[in-house]
Amino acid sequence: MTLKVQLVKDNKVIVEMPLEREGWEKEALELELEEFESTIDSIAGVHGLFSNKVRVKMLSEMIRFSDRRFSEFMNILNANQKIVSENLRRLATNGLVERIEKKRGEVHYVTTDLGFTSVIACMVMHRILDELE
Secondary structure, rough: OOOOEEEEEEOOEEEEEEEOHHOOOOHHHOOOOOHHOOOHHHHHHHHHHHHOHHHHHHHHHHHHHEEEEEEHHHHHOOHHHHHHHHHHHHHHHHOEEEEEHHHHHHHEEEEOOHHHHHHHHHHHHHHHHHHOO
């Protein structure tokens, strides 16, 4: 099996990573690991946000419908105000969600570029896991 992931920008491959040990040269893997470890705090922070089903559902809803209001989250998730508030706060604090006041007193929540990309990266991981099974 030769499974790999490519990151392409403007039709140019900027990163290509094999998903098997055999596809890596030892030195190249070491360099990638060093870079990865240097940013481990931010990576762990983002991954921690995806360890909660409520937050994942909130992000999915914001992507699906471009934005959501607080009360909509309470209804969709069948969750109380405290749960919705705490999870939105965590997403916003970590840069995945932005709070926007469209009209006076009408607050909407939208995903940032980081929030959108993080969900897409999780979807890619889902596809990778399917392929490995």
